[in-house]
Amino acid sequence: MEHRTHNLIAPMPGTARQIHSFHFAPDAAAAGKIYIQASLHADELPGMLVAWHLKQRLGELEAEGRLRREIVLVPIANPAGLEQVLMDTPLGRYELESGENFNRRFVDLSQVVGDAIQGLLTDDPLHNANLVRQHMREALEREVPSTQLQSQRLTLQRLACDAEMVLDLHCDFEAVEHLYTTPQAWPRVEALSRYLGAHASLLATDSGGQSFDECFSLVWWNLQQRFGDRLPLSSFSVTVELRGQHDVSHPLAIADCKAILDYLSHYGAIGGAAEFLPKLLQPATPLAAVEPVTTPAGGLLVFFAVPGDYVEAGTLIAEVIDPITNQVTPVHNIQAGLLYARSLRRMATAGMVIAHVAGREAYRSGYLLSP
Numbered sequence: 548m549e550h551r552t553h554n555l556i557a558p559m560p561g562t563a564r565q566i567h568s569f570h571f572a573p574d575a576a577a578a579g580k581i582y583i584q585a586s587l588h589a590d591e592l593p594g595m596l597v598a599w600h601l602k603q604r605l606g607e608l609e610a611e612g613r614l615r616r617e618i619v620l621v622p623i624a625n626p627a628g629l630e631q632v633l634m635d636t637p638l639g640r641y642e643l644e645s646g647e648n649f650n651r652r653f654v655d656l657s658q659v660v661g662d663a664i665q666g667l668l669t670d671d672p673l674h675n676a677n678l679v680r681q682h683m684r685e686a687l688e689r690e691v692p693s694t695q696l697q698s699q700r701l702t703l704q705r706l707a708c709d710a711e712m713v714l715d716l717h718c719d720f721e722a723v724e725h726l727y728t729t730p731q732a733w734p735r736v737e738a739l740s741r742y743l744g745a746h747a748s749l750l751a752t753d754s755g756g757q758s759f760d761e762c763f764s765l766v767w768w769n770l771q772q773r774f775g776d777r778l779p780l781s782s783f784s785v786t787v788e789l790r791g792q793h794d795v796s797h798p799l800a801i802a803d804c805k806a807i808l809d810y811l812s813h814y815g816a817i818g819g820a821a822e823f824l825p826k827l828l829q830p831a832t833p834l835a836a837v838e839p840v841t842t843p844a845g846g847l848l849v850f851f852a853v854p855g856d857y858v859e860a861g862t863l864i865a866e867v868i869d870p871i872t873n874q875v876t877p878v879h880n881i882q883a884g885l886l887y888a889r890s891l892r893r894m895a896t897a898g899m900v901i902a903h904v905a906g907r908e909a910y911r912s913g914y915l916l917s918p
């Protein structure tokens with residue numbers, strides 16, 4: 548295992564931070580690469596504990612000569628956000644200076660890489676895929692960051708851009724385990740959903756935010772739209788939501804670590820027989836079918852539904868209570884589905900999203916993510 552340190556731009560003198568990456572070597576050269584990071588939203592810590600367990604196990608597997616791919620692990624993807632503790636409250640989702648979400652606005656390489664490889668493609672899909680990886684690396688090397696936030700994003704994107712699989716470990720506020728990926732990747736990701744016991748698998752090609760997972764999968768998608776089958780989709784990404792923010796425990800993390808390693812064995816990245824593949828808990832559904840359940844009024848938020856509940860259309864999800872006027876506002880969902888996540892806050896503001904329900908029929912379009 549090799550430990551590399553990547554310096555970020557210091558916003559001011561004496562405040563330097565680094566990204567630490569851990570590189571586990573395969574038993575054969577040129578075997579491909581898998582990238583796993585945790586806590587890009589720095590207030591989402593279950594993945595960091597999973598990464599720590601993975602770090603121990605990957606070290607053992609490397610020593611046993613069982614790795615069939617290079618595996619790169621970044622347990623703390625957002626040191627800038629991790630330090631945001633404001634009056635005893637950890638933050639870490641948005642950069643304070645710009646207000647930007649740490650998991651948005653990664654560099655879109657589609658155009659620049661497409662222009663660079665035009666005329667260089669052959670009939671060999673493997674050659675073409677390697678060409679894309681080389682030009683992605685070169686394009687990112689040419690990017691010059693001017694802020695700490697840009698240098699953090701660029702460091703992570705450089706580390707992951709040439710991987711064939713990217714796993715980005717997040718969590719929701721209060722939630723059952725779920726994941727986000729693309730419809731094109733789903734046939735390869737389904738086994739991960741099974742091993743993890745994910746209750747929802749939400750699919751979108753472009754959810755509009757240039758998030759970390761999509762800054763890779765979208766490039767390949769856009770290039771394939773431009774150049775056709777000579778360029779197979781040679782990389783896929785998954786945002787894994789490891790339940791809720793408070794679900795940091797050894798039993799959960801050990802189970803999630805095992806699920807990821809079982810998946811990597813099933814995929815062929817770890818040598819040896821793969822574990823029995825459990826059944827899929829729920830079929831994958833479109834991200835555009837997710838209903839953000841919102842309250843029209845502010846007030847005390849009292850939930851009637853918990854994550855993991857299947858709710859029919861019109862189910863009472865919560866009451867929002869104004870103790871001054873005695874007004875009690877019931878909040879119902881519009882479409883049936885699995886309530887997979889809900890807010891941790893108990894004082895709602897008017898217009899706030901209080902829960903998410905994974906429906907079956909797509910009905911939204913355009914930007915599909917939270918801010």
Ligand SMILES: [Zn+2]
Pocket residue numbers: 588591650717718
């Ligand atoms: Zn997140």
